[in-house]
Amino acid sequence: MEETIQPLSRVFLEIGPLKIYWYGALIGIGVAIGYIMATRETIKRGLPKDTFADLLLWALPISIICARLYYVAFRFEHYVDDPIRVLYIWEGGLAIHGGLIGGVATAIVYAKKQNIPIFKLLDIGAPSILLAQAIGRWGNFMNQEVYGGPVTREFLENLLLPNFIINQMYINGTYYQPTFLYESIWNMIGVVILLYLRRLNLKQGEIFYSYLIWYSIGRFVIEGMRLDNLMIGDTLRTAQVASIILIIGAVITWIYRRKAGLANQGYLDEIVKQQRNNKAKKRKKK
Numbered sequence: 001m002e003e004t005i006q007p008l009s010r011v012f013l014e015i016g017p018l019k020i021y022w023y024g025a026l027i028g029i030g031v032a033i034g035y036i037m038a039t040r041e042t043i044k045r046g047l048p049k050d051t052f053a054d055l056l057l058w059a060l061p062i063s064i065i066c067a068r069l070y071y072v073a074f075r076f077e078h079y080v081d082d083p084i085r086v087l088y089i090w091e092g093g094l095a096i097h098g099g100l101i102g103g104v105a106t107a108i109v110y111a112k113k114q115n116i117p118i119f120k121l122l123d124i125g126a127p128s129i130l131l132a133q134a135i136g137r138w139g140n141f142m143n144q145e146v147y148g149g150p151v152t153r154e155f156l157e158n159l160l161l162p163n164f165i166i167n168q169m170y171i172n173g174t175y176y177q178p179t180f181l182y183e184s185i186w187n188m189i190g191v192v193i194l195l196y197l198r199r200l201n202l203k204q205g206e207i208f209y210s211y212l213i214w215y216s217i218g219r220f221v222i223e224g225m226r227l228d229n230l231m232i233g234d235t236l237r238t239a240q241v242a243s244i245i246l247i248i249g250a251v252i253t254w255i256y257r258r259k260a261g262l263a264n265q266g267y268l269d270e271i272v273k274q275q276r277n278n279k280a281k282k283r284k285k286k
Helices: 022-044 051-074 083-087 096-114 120-143 153-158 163-168 179-197 207-221 238-259 269-285
Strands: 013-014 018-021 174-176
Touching: 013 022, 013 174, 018 022, 022 051, 022 174, 051 120, 083 163, 096 238, 120 163, 120 179, 120 207, 153 163, 153 174, 179 207, 207 238
Parallel strands: none
Antiparallel strands: 013 018
């Protein structure tokens, strides 16, 4: 006899005709927490407090548009007969790589206009981006998307997952791997690593490169488990191709900037310099 398990409601809040879906709410929560984290670090790094507030006014909508266009471009056949559905982002369908392209491009333009070193800005924002991605994956969970191949309930129970996750992975009469969860956990571990790397005073840009490498390794592996892949042709998974490009590009650029002498300033150099100046002032007062 087939089990009858009702999925969790996709609606977070309903006020009259207005519906706010968990998908959008969780993305918003991830962005908000990431913004708070980035702003605190921005102040420590000697930049104006409203740096990321101003940046997000442009980067957030541009990233969402780019993420949607990227997804639609590789799922065009799903929208060609009903193009209005391109606007239905609450149904899911935001590609992180598209959002990353839009967000980084916006940050580059913003940094040039504000005369802020772009790698300084990207290093500050990298842990926040990864944290927002980790939280945003739970929006996919609520939509019952980003899942892997079929498994048994016993398999999921052996992972020591709570029942609400196991039950939500029951889709159309079959249990599936919670690949959304694998990626969320991978990203959270990455946040901890990036925060630790800040203390090592890597050269500017290298925390951002570390983000690209860490996320891309996890995404490449997990993408191979998923069933709902965006595809290039019939054989290449779009996210795996993008991950390989990002890993190779980050490693090559990292090495090149070091050898070419373009990465002379450390992430903490300004803070260390300020601490030395403060100590010197205290000695003079004595």
